Structures are given as C-alpha cells and as structure tokens.
Amino acid sequence: MNFKYYEDIISQRMKAARFRHSKNVAKEAVRLAKKYGANVEKAELAGILHDATKETDGPEQMSLIRRAGIELTEMEKNSPKLWHAISGSAYVQVELEIADREIIDAIRYHTTGRAGMTLLEKVIFVADFTSADRDYEGVDRIRRIADKNLDEAVLEGMSFTISDLALRKITIAPDTFAGYNEMAELGARAKSKEK
Ligand code: DGI
Ligand code: FE
Ligand code: FE
Numbered sequence: 001m002n003f004k005y006y007e008d009i010i011s012q013r014m015k016a017a018r019f020r021h022s023k024n025v026a027k028e029a030v031r032l033a034k035k036y037g038a039n040v041e042k043a044e045l046a047g048i049l050h051d052a053t054k055e056t057d058g059p060e061q062m063s064l065i066r067r068a069g070i071e072l073t074e075m076e077k078n079s080p081k082l083w084h085a086i087s088g089s090a091y092v093q094v095e096l097e098i099a100d101r102e103i104i105d106a107i108r109y110h111t112t113g114r115a116g117m118t119l120l121e122k123v124i125f126v127a128d129f130t131s132a133d134r135d136y137e138g139v140d141r142i143r144r145i146a147d148k149n150l151d152e153a154v155l156e157g158m159s160f161t162i163s164d165l166a167l168r169k170i171t172i173a174p175d176t177f178a179g180y181n182e183m184a185e186l187g188a189r190a191k192s193k194e195k
Contacts, residue, residue, distance in 0.1 A: 003041070006096065007048050014055045022048050024131035029123050032130075036150045038119045039102070046106040046124050049096075053087040061087035067094045075171055082173060085111040113158055113179035119150075126153045129160075155183035 011019050026047030033043035053061055061083045065072065068090035076082055089108035092098040106124040109117065113125050130143045130153070138160060146153035158180040165172050 003044055003048065006045060009096070010048055010052055013052060018051060018054060021131060021133050022051055024133045025050060025124070025127045028127040028131045032123045032127055032146065032150065033120075035147075036119065036123065038123045042100065042103055042106075042120055043123050043127075045098075046103045046110075046120060047127055049092055049098075049103070050088065050107050050110045050124055050128065051084060052107070053091050054084040056084070056087065056091075058083070064090040064094060075173060079171060079173065082111055085109065109175065109179075112173045112175040113154065114175040115178040115182040117154070117179060122150050122154050126150060126157060129153070129157045151183060151186055155180070155187055158183060 007023075010022060014022070026044045029043040029047035030040055032038070033040045053064065056064075058080065064087045065083075070086060070090055072086065076086065085108055088110075089104045092107060093104055098104065102118055102120045105118065106120045109121050110124050110128055113121070117125065126142075126146050130139065130146050142153060142156050142160070145156050158176060162172055162176060162180055165176075
C-alpha cells in the first residue's frame with residue numbers, strides 16, 4: 001500500500017481545502033485505528049481517498065459507477081450528495097485498481113453508514129466527523145465520545161445527520177436508517193446492562 005503515491009494522485013483531483021480535509025481525515029483515521037485496533041495502513045489510505053470524487057462532475061461520477069457495475073436505487077439517483085461516496089468507491093476500484101473490499105466499503109459507506117459496518121467503516125465514518133478541520137456546532141461533543149466508545153460515536157454521527165436532514169426535509173437513505181437503528185439498539189442494550 002503506497003500512501004504517498006495515492007495521496008499525490010488524489011491531490012490533483014481536488015482543491016486545496018478538500019485535500020487538507022482528506023489529509024486530516026487520514027490522520028484522524030490513523031489515530032482512531034490505533035485506539036480501536038483497526039488496520040492502520042488501510043485506515044490511512046481509506047481516509048485520504050474517501051472524498052476522491054467529491055469534486056468530480058455528475059456525468060463522470062455516473063460513468064465510474066457504471067464501470068464498477070454498481071446499480072443505483074431511485075433514491076440514490078435523486079440524492080446527488082450521496083453520489084461521491086458511491087463513485088469514490090467505484091473510482092478506487094476501476095481507476096486506482098484497489099481491490100481491497102474493506103477499503104472500498106469504507107469509502108462506499110462513509111456518508112450514510114449502514115447496518116453491519118466493519119471496524120474500518122466505523123473508523124472512517126467517525127474520522128470524517130471529528131477531523132481537525134471540522135468546526136460545526138457539536139463537534140466537541142462527538143470528539144469526546146469518539147475518545148471513549150467508537151460505536152457511540154457512530155450513533156452520535158448518525159443521529160446528527162438524520163436530525164439535520166429531517167429538519168431540512170431532505171430524503172434519508174435506507175442505509176442511514178438501518179445503521180442508526182442498529183447502533184441505537186446496541187446502545188439501548190448496553191444501557192440496560194449498566195442498571
Ligand atoms: O463529503 P463530506 O462533506 O466530507 O461529508 P459527507 O460525505 O458525510 O457528506 C455530508 C453530506 O451528505 C451532507 O450534505 C448530508 C449528506 N447526507 C448524509 N447522509 C445522507 C445525506 N443526504 C441524503 N440525501 N441522504 C442521506 O442519508
Ligand atoms: Fe464525503
Ligand atoms: Fe469527507
């Protein structure tokens with residue numbers, strides 16, 4: 001896995017600010033991977049690549065998705081914000097020839113999450129929320145949680161996203177709900193054990 005090689009390629013696909021974000025996510029993913037026992041090299045690589053196609057135009061993203069053999073659902077077709085996660089996972093497969101399923105899926109599900117997330121998927125999902133460049137309201141709270149319990153941080157991130165989307169009356173992907181329900185149930189069970 002040649003991090004510098006991929007970092008170079010990716011830097012040419014995006015503006016400086018997004019490249020900075022990608023580097024911050026890679027760094028945060030490494031920190032979380034060490035803390036929670038995920039594969040550190042994969043975390044760093046998935047982190048730098050996770051937004052690879054965020055600045056790629058719609059038709060090119062659709063072409064990457066087609067080339068990777070991915071079928072979009074009607075809702076996905078109608079949710080342009082979700083495209084970059086899917087086309088990003090397609091891009092690393094068809095253009096960078098990365099075959100590692102864990103890395104591909106960490107990119108694929110970095111925006112929505114899903115039920116049954118792998119440790120690496122959780123690390124990237126949370127790192128995207130807690131990277132150094134993030135300054136939304138509530139980021140301190142999620143950073144604090146991320147230092148204590150990765151699953152709780154995933155749940156917090158999903159809760160944040162769903163609340164935000166619902167307030168703005170934007171469609172919420174089934175994967176987002178499925179991930180949220182799974183983590184909320186896990187959290188509820190942990191709480192009932194504490195008592
Ligand atoms: O790419 P980033 O900006 O670093 O972060 P991201 O990949 O988490 O993208 C965040 C955007 O994606 C934000 O505008 C909310 C949107 N989003 C997240 N989950 C869903 C969603 N949009 C829709 N329509 N449905 C979702 O489930
Ligand atoms: Fe993203
Ligand atoms: Fe991101």
